[in-house]
Amino acid sequence: MKRRDLLGAAALLPFGTALLPAPAIARKGECPGTGDLGLIIERATGSVLIVNTSHQEILGRIEGLGDLSHASVVFSRDEKYAYVFGRDGGLSRIDMQGRLMDRRIIQGGNSIGGAISDDGQLIAVSNYKPGGVKVFDSATLQTIAEIPATWEGGQSKTVGLVDAPGRRFIFSLYDAGEIWMADFSDGDSPDIVKIGKAGRLPYDGLIARNGRIYIAGLFGEDGMALVDLWQDPLKVRRILDGYGRGEKKLPIYKMPHLEGWTEADGMFFFPAVGHHEVLVMDGRTWELVGRIPVHGQPVFVMARPDGRYIWVNFAHPDNDTVQVIDTMTRKVVKTFKPGRAVLHMEFTPRGEQVWLSVRDANRIDIYDTHSMERVKSLPAKSPSGIFFTARAHRIGL
Amino acid sequence: MKRRDLLGAAALLPFGTALLPAPAIARKGECPGTGDLGLIIERATGSVLIVNTSHQEILGRIEGLGDLSHASVVFSRDEKYAYVFGRDGGLSRIDMQGRLMDRRIIQGGNSIGGAISDDGQLIAVSNYKPGGVKVFDSATLQTIAEIPATWEGGQSKTVGLVDAPGRRFIFSLYDAGEIWMADFSDGDSPDIVKIGKAGRLPYDGLIARNGRIYIAGLFGEDGMALVDLWQDPLKVRRILDGYGRGEKKLPIYKMPHLEGWTEADGMFFFPAVGHHEVLVMDGRTWELVGRIPVHGQPVFVMARPDGRYIWVNFAHPDNDTVQVIDTMTRKVVKTFKPGRAVLHMEFTPRGEQVWLSVRDANRIDIYDTHSMERVKSLPAKSPSGIFFTARAHRIGL
Numbered sequence: 001m002k003r004r005d006l007l008g009a010a011a012l013l014p015f016g017t018a019l020l021p022a023p024a025i026a027r028k029g030e031c032p033g034t035g036d037l038g039l040i041i042e043r044a045t046g047s048v049l050i051v052n053t054s055h056q057e058i059l060g061r062i063e064g065l066g067d068l069s070h071a072s073v074v075f076s077r078d079e080k081y082a083y084v085f086g087r088d089g090g091l092s093r094i095d096m097q098g099r100l101m102d103r104r105i106i107q108g109g110n111s112i113g114g115a116i117s118d119d120g121q122l123i124a125v126s127n128y129k130p131g132g133v134k135v136f137d138s139a140t141l142q143t144i145a146e147i148p149a150t151w152e153g154g155q156s157k158t159v160g161l162v163d164a165p166g167r168r169f170i171f172s173l174y175d176a177g178e179i180w181m182a183d184f185s186d187g188d189s190p191d192i193v194k195i196g197k198a199g200r201l202p203y204d205g206l207i208a209r210n211g212r213i214y215i216a217g218l219f220g221e222d223g224m225a226l227v228d229l230w231q232d233p234l235k236v237r238r239i240l241d242g243y244g245r246g247e248k249k250l251p252i253y254k255m256p257h258l259e260g261w262t263e264a265d266g267m268f269f270f271p272a273v274g275h276h277e278v279l280v281m282d283g284r285t286w287e288l289v290g291r292i293p294v295h296g297q298p299v300f301v302m303a304r305p306d307g308r309y310i311w312v313n314f315a316h317p318d319n320d321t322v323q324v325i326d327t328m329t330r331k332v333v334k335t336f337k338p339g340r341a342v343l344h345m346e347f348t349p350r351g352e353q354v355w356l357s358v359r360d361a362n363r364i365d366i367y368d369t370h371s372m373e374r375v376k377s378l379p380a381k382s383p384s385g386i387f388f389t390a391r392a393h394r395i396g397l
Numbered sequence: 398m399k400r401r402d403l404l405g406a407a408a409l410l411p412f413g414t415a416l417l418p419a420p421a422i423a424r425k426g427e428c429p430g431t432g433d434l435g436l437i438i439e440r441a442t443g444s445v446l447i448v449n450t451s452h453q454e455i456l457g458r459i460e461g462l463g464d465l466s467h468a469s470v471v472f473s474r475d476e477k478y479a480y481v482f483g484r485d486g487g488l489s490r491i492d493m494q495g496r497l498m499d500r501r502i503i504q505g506g507n508s509i510g511g512a513i514s515d516d517g518q519l520i521a522v523s524n525y526k527p528g529g530v531k532v533f534d535s536a537t538l539q540t541i542a543e544i545p546a547t548w549e550g551g552q553s554k555t556v557g558l559v560d561a562p563g564r565r566f567i568f569s570l571y572d573a574g575e576i577w578m579a580d581f582s583d584g585d586s587p588d589i590v591k592i593g594k595a596g597r598l599p600y601d602g603l604i605a606r607n608g609r610i611y612i613a614g615l616f617g618e619d620g621m622a623l624v625d626l627w628q629d630p631l632k633v634r635r636i637l638d639g640y641g642r643g644e645k646k647l648p649i650y651k652m653p654h655l656e657g658w659t660e661a662d663g664m665f666f667f668p669a670v671g672h673h674e675v676l677v678m679d680g681r682t683w684e685l686v687g688r689i690p691v692h693g694q695p696v697f698v699m700a701r702p703d704g705r706y707i708w709v710n711f712a713h714p715d716n717d718t719v720q721v722i723d724t725m726t727r728k729v730v731k732t733f734k735p736g737r738a739v740l741h742m743e744f745t746p747r748g749e750q751v752w753l754s755v756r757d758a759n760r761i762d763i764y765d766t767h768s769m770e771r772v773k774s775l776p777a778k779s780p781s782g783i784f785f786t787a788r789a790h791r792i793g794l
Binding site: 030031032033034035036037053054075076077078079080081096097098118119120165166167185209210211212230266284304305306307308327328348349350351352353370389390392393394395 | 427428429430431432433434450451472473474475476477478493494495515516517562563564582606607608609627663681701702703704705725745746747748749750767786787789790791792
C-alpha cells in the first residue's frame, strides 16, 4: 500500500541530527533559492525542521531552541533567516540555507509571539512576564526599544502583536484591555499611540486586508474589537457583540487563535468559540451573515490562497479530523481523518498544496488542494506550527 | 545637492560588466537569500540588471538577451531563477544568485509574454508569429506542449496569457476574438477549453482577485470581457460596455497594459483609454462608479500592496510625471516629475518602497512610499520593466 510505504519510510529516518547535510561549500551558482523553504516546529523536543516545498523534502533539523509551545515564526525580507519566538522568552535566528542557528537570545521570561517590520529591520516580541513589548535589530538581535505597556495595574501582558505598514506594530494589552500602536516611522524611538479601550481581556489579534484592519478577540466579553488603520484619528470599534449569545455553549477545549481567521470572497470566515460552527462575517458591514455547521470546535479556518476553498481543523476531542468548505456554497465538501492531533496547516504560496502537522502520528501530511488527496508524508517529531518563507512578503504575519 | 550627488555617482559607474562580482565560492551559510532580489530590463541594450531591494543596490548586469521591447519576467517558485520573455521569441533563464544566464532558447518568431504554473513546473509563452501558445519544462526549457490556437482564419495571435490555480493558463486569441484555457491538471497533455467569444480584437488580459477573475481588454470594441473562474461552466461576460462612449477621445499614444489595473478597497482602479482619467469599477457589481481626473493618459495604475495609495504614470507626452491617488478620497494627493519617460513602477513586497524606471535619465529612482520622498537613485541604461522575486509567490503574474 502506498500509504503504508510512506509511513514505513518515515519511521526509519533518524532523529537527532540533520537528515541531509548542508553543503560545506556551495560553488558559484549553486546556492539554493530561499523562496520554497519552510520551518516546522517540533514542540516536544525543542527542535525545528527545515523543509523544501518544491521537492517536498526535509533538509535538516536544528535543536536547542528551548520551549517551543505556541512558538511562532517570521522571516527576514530576503527569506534567508527565520526568527523563532519561543514560549520561554527565547528569540532564535535560523539560517535557512546554512541550516544552523546563528543567533539566540533570551529576551524575556515568558513570551507569546512576535512580528517583523515591513522594511525587515525591526523584530518585535510581545511578553507576558514581565509584560510589554521589546524591539530588536533584525541583523544583530540587539535591543532597540522597550515598551513596558504600563497601566494602573502595573506592566500589562501584551498579546496579538502584528506588523502594520510604515514600520508600525499594533498590539493588545491583556490586563489593561487596550489596543496600542508603536510607530517607528521616524527611526528607532517609537511614538506610542494608545488607540483605545478594546474590552475585557483581549487574548489575541490579527491584521487583515493587507494591513488595514486590526481585530482583537476578547476573553472577558462576547464581542470583538476592530481598528481601521486607514481612519484618522485611530479608534476602536466594537463588532460582533453577543455573537455567541442565546445558545448554550459547549466547554471550550482550546481558545481559537485569531491567526485562524481568513478572508475570502469579501467575507471573513472564523471559528465560533465553544460551538461546532464556522462563522461568516461580511467584510463591508462587519455583520454576522452566516453559520456553517462543522465537525467540532474549529481552531484554524484557513482559505486556500485563491479563496476558493477553506480548510478547517478542530480542537480536542475532534482534532483527528479536517474539513474543507466550499466558499461559494458555504457547505462542507470533504471530511477526512489524517490522524490524531492535527495541529496546524500551511498552504504553499500559490495554494497548490497544503501541509498538515499530525502531531501524534509524528508526521507531516502533504495534500494536493485540487484533488484533495494526500500526495506524500514526511516524518517529524510531534510537529505543530508550519511556516513557509513566503510569509516574508506578506503584511501582518 | 543630494540629488546631483546621486546622479553624479550614477554617471561614474561602468557599463558592460557586472558591477559587483558574484562570489566565486560561497561558504556554508554565506549564500544570499533570494527573497529581496529583482531584475530590471534595459531595453535598448538587450541587457538586464540584478538588484537587491534590502540594500537598494545593483548586483550585476547580464547581456545578450536579444530584443527586450515589451519584455516580461516570471520567477521560479524558489525565487532562484528569472524567466525573461523577449519580443524576438527568446526565452532566457537567469540565475539570480550566480548572476548569469544559464539557459536560453528561441521558442518563436515574435512573442508577447508568458506565465509560470502555480506548481512552478510549466512555463507558457504566448506568440504572435506563428500564433498559439507553447509550454516548456521550467527546469530544462524543453517543449512540453504546443497549442496552435487555430480558428477559421488560421493560427491566431495569442495575448493576455496568465496562470490560474490548478496548473491552468488562460489566454485570449487576438484574431479569433476568443478566450481559451489550457488545463494541465492531469499532466503534460492539456485539455483545451474554448471558454467563449470575448469580442473584437482582445489585446491584453489580467487575472485578479488571487486567480478568480480574468479580464480581457478589447481593441475593437468599447467594453471588456470577464470570466469568473469559480463559475461552472465557464463563460464570458461583457462588462463596461461603452465606458468611453459619449466623450470625445484624445489620440491614444499608448494602449494601456492590463497589468496596469489594480484592486484596492473592493474597487478596481484602471486607466481610461484615450482620456486623462483613472476609472473606478465596483468589484462586486462590475459597474463603473467613478472617474478620477489625472495629469495625462494613464499607463500603469498600481496600488501600494496595502491598497492605501495608488501610483500612476502616463503616456507620452506626459510620461515625465507620476501622480499618487488616495484610495479613500479618490483624489490626487501628490504630483512629481522624476524625469522623462517614467516607464514602469514596482513596489517592494510589503510596500514600504517603490522603484521607478526613468528611461531617458538612465536612472532607477527609489521612493519611500510613506514620505513620498526619493531616497536613492541607481544607474541603469534606458531601464523599462522592473520585476521583484516576490512575484514568484503570487497568482496571475
